[in-house]
Amino acid sequence: METAMLMAENGARVIIVGRNQEGLDEAVTKVRSHAQMTMMERMQEGGNGDGFSGMAGSQSTMTSVETGGAPYTEMEDKIVGMEADVTNFEQVKSVADQVVQRFGRIDTWVNLAAVSEWALFEDTSPDEFHRIIEVNLLGQAYGAMASLPYLKQQTGGGALIFVSSIAGRAPIPYQSAYNASKHGVLGLVETLRQEVKYTESPVSVTAILPASVSTPMFEKARTKIGVEPEPIKPVYEVRMAARAIAYAAQHPVRELIVGDSGYMITFMRRLAPTLTSNYLGAAGFRQQRSQEFKSSQAPDNLYEHVSEETQVEGEYTPVKKVSPLTWFSTHPKARMALYGALLAGLGVLVGRRVVNIRRERLSWRYKLPRQAKRFTRQASKTAEKALSGMPSPSDIPVVSRMPMFHKKTPMERISDRLSKVGAGIIALIPFIPQKKSAARRITDRLPEVSMPWSPSKPSTLDRLTLSHQRQAAIYRFARQSSKVMEKMDKQRKDTLKKASRTMTEVGDRRK
Incomplete structure (x- = not known):
């Protein structure tokens, strides 16, 4: 829901899609209230919201249409909730049709529906495994199938964003079905990107790979390890992932990793895959178990909506609010300036070495x-x-x-x-x-010191x-x-x- 708030406070029309109408109404109310308060603060400061095309939502597929700032009376038209289950293609297709019929186009479509279960593979039932794959992988595939025809046909194209996970690159224990679904999402993204490029469609396909983010998923997920699961540290703020999605909505990028730990895991997996896998295995078994007992029969969101599921932040501290590598990924000018400074420093070092060699030879x-x-x-x-x-x-x-x-x-x-x-x-x-x-x-090597008695x-x-x-x-x-x-x-x-x-x-x- 943080993504919906960020998009709405910057003037975008946001469509939030959820499977439960009660939870959907609560989420829409929160987003509208947040957008109104932000716009009022900016107006008091004498500023304006920067309108951009984007889209947001919570545990669902979302769309939005580009627009500028709007009066408070128009907030109900700008932030709308639609009930649909992402595992049902007909309902997802109906959402896309209604959005185009109401607003005329779809600028950005974000697929971020996800559920999970913390359990060993041998303790996971076939129905639970199928449910996770159905929501995390097929739900995002259905969203792409419903929105892609409109994105390709409309003038100016649009952005198609898939929210995967760093677990799609480096799996961790207790989440066999979740890891498999996120691997599948990355494969779907790569294939779709190749097809869109071959057909010369004006659509950008982006994958967002968050590391450990403080979301309520850990509290609402099903667990069979006897305790409530915890994310592997370090844990990053939810708003960092929302900023990455908003950046991908306006800039055509291949992928964005949220969190410095995600960049380090990706680099180490390429450099030493066996060592990285062993480390993540040990860290996964040790760090994902909290001290709070939780039964496998406790309420969870695997099949049904859970109350208070619309909260934004999880209950895990401390939370990192800054990620330098992610910041450089979303600020290309600063990144190019850093590369230029590094190349200039390297050139100075090489030049000094060449000068010293020439002096020695003379x-x-x-x-x-x-x-x-x-x-x-x-x-x-x-x-x-x-x-x-x-x-x-x-x-x-x-x-x-x-x-x-x-x-x-x-x-x-x-x-x-x-x-x-x-x-x-x-x-x-x-x-x-x-x-x-x-x-x-x-x-x-000692410097020469001239003394009164020295020659x-x-x-x-x-x-x-x-x-x-x-x-x-x-x-x-x-x-x-x-x-x-x-x-x-x-x-x-x-x-x-x-x-x-x-x-x-x-x-x-x-x-």
């Missing part, structure tokens, strides 16, 4: 080790190339029983090459920065001089390495000349 602490490694590789390649060009001692002819050169074994040749490469690496050790200790790293900070000229000296040291090492390579090449050529000269002398002696 510093001598980054360049010097890499230049030293490059010079080491070049020196090693040059040494290997020089050694590969020298003839093997085994290729030199023997002119006597004593060999002219000692023939080295393969291990000796490998050892000689490794020693030469090692000598080049050892020459580069002074230029390779060593790993700093923890104390040295902490000292480097002054080096000037820009001194830093440039130090940088020039480092570059000069690197170039000097490169020149020394080049001279060593030239000397090794010269020694190789001299050895070849001596070997050639010796062979020539040996040949002359033989002659």
Whole structure:
């Protein structure tokens, strides 16, 4: 009934449909009284009600027609009650026909009829299971069948809203039939949305998924667990669900979750379905049992209307009145501003990281080790190339029983090459920065403090001089390495000349 009050106080014509005329008259009286008081307060403040198309009701299917504010004498025409049972398609179809005949169109049709029973599956009778499915699933299907032809034919289309539950995404114990019916509602919504989109009908199909909401359903439902059931905490205010329905009546959205806990359960079920199911099972058995005894023979609303069923709020406290995630879902501009701020913050972090990397690569602490490694590789390649060009001692002819050169074994040749490469690496050790200790790293991070007795900070000229000296040291090492390579090449050529000269002398002696 909170949805009917919210729609009526904003100037919408509201049709409330219920199965009991006495309870229906009581609900209509409450909604009219609330709408009149709200409009009087706004008029005293010098304001106006914002008329919008919407529809509301209590435990039934409801419709409304768009209109502006109206005098108090017209309140009876704006808020009307019609008796019908949502499990009877002919009665629901008659309500739709009467609304169109009286007001000319249907702007929004909300299906929110629901009953429940708290019991284990094995304790649920077939008739009780069938009754819950009939009201929760078939009742909403009948409402869509009755209203959809008018919504598709009229100019401007309309909104078709189904009130499901977060239990349709993540089931909880003690409510097997209720969970099955809400799963069925979500399947119906998805199918209907696809068909409406394919036929290009101007009708928005929306699913509302409330988490634990403080409604009288827990007090009026049938229970076979020995106590009165309670909602799983946290419990949210009923008006949050009413605001979500009113928002869906004016904005075509796929679905709206009411309550931050609903968003968290949906996210966790996608991330870790087994863990989430185990948690909800444990929480469902523990938190849904109150301390108040209630017999299975106590009056309930499963088959018949219960007195005081038109009350708005349940008796559960504390009740959360704010849900940031739901608020952002119904305020797209604020949501886009939040996304923009998050992207801007991410861009700042990435930009700072890129700048720091570039600064590190431009510093001598980054360049010097890499230049030293490059010079080491070049020196090693040059040494290997020089050694590969020298003839093997085994290729030199023997002119006597004593060999002219000692023939080295393969291990000796490998050892000689490794020693030469090692000598080049050892020459580069002074230029390779060593790993700093923890104390040295902490000292480097401390800010520099200038004391009267401490030396002054080096000037820009001194830093440039130090940088020039480092570059000069690197170039000097490169020149020394080049001279060593030239000397090794010269020694190789001299050895070849001596070997050639010796062979020539040996040949002359033989002659």
